[in-house]
Amino acid sequence: xRLGFDNGKYLKIQSEQxxxxxxxxxxxxxxxxxGKLFDDNHASRVLPGFQPDSKLQMLMQLxxxxxxxxxxSALDIEKNKMRGDLGITYDEDVLRLRGExxxxxxxxxxxxxxxxxGQASAAAYRARLERQGIKVCYHYTIEGYPNNVxxxxxxxxxxxxxxxxxxxxxxxVTAPGPGSGKMAVCLSQLYNEHKRGVKAGYAKFETFxxxxxxxxxxxxxxxxxxxxxxxxxxxxxxxxxxAYNKIAVNYNRDIEIFPVLNALFEGIYGENPYKSPTxxxxxxxxxxxxDEDVCCNAARDEIIRRYYRALDTLxxxxxxxxxxxxxxxxxxxxxxxxxxRRTTVAARERKELSGEASSAxxxxxxxxxxxxxxxxxxxxxxxxxxxxxxxxxxxxxxKLIPEVMIEPIQRTKVNFLHGHNPRLHxxxxxxxxxxxxxxxxxCRLALEQLPKLCGxxxxxxxxxxxxxxxxxxxxxxGLTCDPVLKD
Numbered sequence: 455x456r457l458g459f460d461n462g463k464y465l466k467i468q469s470e471q472x473x474x475x476x477x478x479x480x481x482x483x484x485x486x487x488x489g490k491l492f493d494d495n496h497a498s499r500v501l502p503g504f505q506p507d508s509k510l511q512m513l514m515q516l517x518x519x520x521x522x523x524x525x526x527s528a529l530d531i532e533k534n535k536m537r538g539d540l541g542i543t544y545d546e547d548v549l550r551l552r553g554e555x556x557x558x559x560x561x562x563x564x565x566x567x568x569x570x571x572g573q574a575s576a577a578a579y580r581a582r583l584e585r586q587g588i589k590v591c592y593h594y595t596i597e598g599y600p601n602n603v604x605x606x607x608x609x610x611x612x613x614x615x616x617x618x619x620x621x622x623x624x625x626x627v628t629a630p631g632p633g634s635g636k637m638a639v640c641l642s643q644l645y646n647e648h649k650r651g652v653k654a655g656y657a658k659f660e661t662f663x664x665x666x667x668x669x670x671x672x673x674x675x676x677x678x679x680x681x682x683x684x685x686x687x688x689x690x691x692x693x694x695x696x697a698y699n700k701i702a703v704n705y706n707r708d709i710e711i712f713p714v715l716n717a718l719f720e721g722i723y724g725e726n727p728y729k730s731p732t733x734x735x736x737x738x739x740x741x742x743x744x745d746e747d748v749c750c751n752a753a754r755d756e757i758i759r760r761y762y763r764a765l766d767t768l769x770x771x772x773x774x775x776x777x778x779x780x781x782x783x784x785x786x787x788x789x790x791x792x793x794x795r796r797t798t799v800a801a802r803e804r805k806e807l808s809g810e811a812s813s814a815x816x817x818x819x820x821x822x823x824x825x826x827x828x829x830x831x832x833x834x835x836x837x838x839x840x841x842x843x844x845x846x847x848x849x850x851x852x853k854l855i856p857e858v859m860i861e862p863i864q865r866t867k868v869n870f871l872h873g874h875n876p877r878l879h880x881x882x883x884x885x886x887x888x889x890x891x892x893x894x895x896x897c898r899l900a901l902e903q904l905p906k907l908c909g910x911x912x913x914x915x916x917x918x919x920x921x922x923x924x925x926x927x928x929x930x931x932g933l934t935c936d937p938v939l940k941d
Contacts, residue, residue: 458748459503464739469512471736472659476516476624478727479655482647484640485736487628488660492554493540497661499932500676500753501743502909509659513626514558520624521561524548527569527634528576537630538763541924545579547630552588563625564589564618568635571595591616593635593642600638600711607717612645633684637711641718648722655727656715658708658734663688665702665732666740672753674703675788679760681705682780694730702732754788755911755932758795761785762934766917769937795934797913800824802936804915811916811940813837815931817845818910827877830860833914834922835883838907845903848896855886855897875940880925907931916940 476483489497491513493506505511513520530544537547548565555562565583567576570592580590593615596606605611618639625643627636640656647654662677669688678688691704693712708731715734719726728734743749761781767774785791792798800814800822808826813833815823823844825836839854848854863886864876878886884901891898908930917935918926926933 456745456748457503458743458745458752459501460742460744461503461505461508464504464742465508465511467741468508468736468738469515471738472512472516472657475657475736480653482620482623482625482652482654484625484627484643484654484656486636486640486656486658486660487626488632488636488658489662490631491626491628492551494661496677496680496756497739499759500673500756501739501749502752503744504739510558513560516624517559517561519622520626521563521620521622522555522626522628523563523618523620523639524552524565525568525627525629525634525636525639526565526579527629528567528571528573529569530631530634531567531579532573532575535631541920541927544630544634551628551630560626561622563620564591566591566593566616566618566635566639568593568639569595589619591618593639600714603714603717606714607645607721612642613649615642615646617646617650618643632681632686633707637708641711641715644718644722653723656734657736659736660708661737661739663703663705664740665691665704665735665737667703669701669703670787672750672757672788675784676753676756676760677705679757679781679784682760682764682777682784683774685776685780691730691732694732697729697733702730704731708734754790754794757781757785757788757790758792758798759932759934761792762937765937766935769917769939795911795913796822797911798934801913801915811914811938813912813914815841815907816911817841818906827916830857830864830877831883832875832877832879832918832922833916834912834918834926835878835880837912838880838883838925839900841907841910842900842903843896845906846896846899848900852896854894854900855883855890859886859890879919879921881921884925904929 491509495506498504498506526544526548535544552562565588567580570576583590596611598605627640629636644654644656663674667674669690674688687706688703689706689709691702691709694700694702712731716726764774764778764781768778797814797816801812804812804814804824804826810827811833812824812826815837823841825833825840827833843850860878863878863882867873868876887897887901891901911932912926914935916938
């Protein structure tokens with residue numbers, strides 16, 4: 455896979471920048487981590503070469519002086535918001551991440567439930583965490599936030615929130631996804647630390663949008679597509695332009711909250727060390743692209759993937775029409791259509807020829823492999839077999855799994871497990887290949903090709919089952935599906 459990002463350089467200069475920012479403040483620094491801290495799959499997709507755990511690697515160097523505070527919105531708990539890349543809800547992801555942080559030696563303190571307004575689901579979640587010995591705090595909805603600065607910066611605003619007790623000089627504030635209220639938690643803590651005589655600072659480690667790339671750069675547009683459900687908008691930072699006469703890119707929520715931050719700093723310290731929202735950040739990612747064309751192409755692919763994901767959600771539950779419309783507009787502004795994705799064109803052409811649901815994969819060398827539904831296999835299972843045979847140099851006409859082996863599996867699925875679809879899913883095909891590989895050289899060779907699928911792109915003309923989607927995620931494959939439900 456062609457790389458477009460220098461991860462080693464990024465780790466070096468980003469670590470240096472964070473350490474420099476820590477030394478700028480007094481007793482404590484609240485460092486808001488935007489994006490995914492542990493597994494930033496969006497960044498790794500749009501910046502090929504970026505390692506999903508890069509941020510974690512940097513934090514581990516500071517583990518002796520750092521603690522993690524996790525944030526989750528009561529609104530996300532209430533609507534069971536999902537992490538699309540992992541297929542789990544945000545509330546479950548808080549617990550998963552907590553375990554992962556502790557596994558690598560990071561101290562994890564409290565969980566803060568933001569936007570709390572008496573939601574029963576949030577109260578139940580708090581009780582669940584407290585039964586596990588986890589400290590939980592509520593931060594409440596503030597009327598007029600973020601514009602009502604007088605109320606926010608008062609005992610009825612931030613002063614009403616639970617104070618999060620921390621014990622280390624560097625406090626990492628993170629969340630399962632965007633829109634959770636991380637910045638508000640940091641600002642609330644500054645207010646409440648000041649009341650207790652503690653001089654605390656704030657900085658922001660937000661990966662996207664990339665401040666020193668153009669506003670309409672594909673990498674920045676891909677971020678807008680990724681946060682379309684939040685209605686985020688990338689903007690030129692007007693405060694940065696006024697202060698320095700230089701263009702920098704930020705996004706609406708940071709720009710909206712900056713007057714609050716400015717008022718807080720002036721009220722606490724007499725002055726604000728930051729002249730703009732961009733100043734608050736410590737993001738060096740824009741200096742580490744080694745091949746911009748590779749990153750631009752990857753970002754365009756990501757925009758289209760986000761569009762298909764929104765379309766599929768709309769087909770399943772019809773609750774996100776605004777998100778679909780926004781990403782469609784983003785694609786129009788980027789002069790993109792779904793035809794940019796070669797696998798989309800190939801899968802649809804195969805469907806036209808076969809009359810059946812079909813799929814296509816683009817391999818790392820640009821080769822396109824296709825497959826169609828049969829009486830034995832679904833389109834994704836057939837595709838994996840065709841792709842691995844091609845990579846292993848096995849002739850297409852060779853049948854890796856004998857029909858006499860597939861039919862008993864189908865009978866079990868239908869007769870004993872009461873399934874409606876007898877065709878084999880991808881996981882069942884891989885299990886069958888594994889069993890046969892003990893004696894069959896071709897099956898062994900085919901299985902050995904699976905790592906080569908990482909980073910490849912797949913399109914299906916029908917929405918796949920959760921089982922198939924999970925397999926493609928585990929293989930590191932970028933998947934899109936037409937918003938067509940299976941019969």
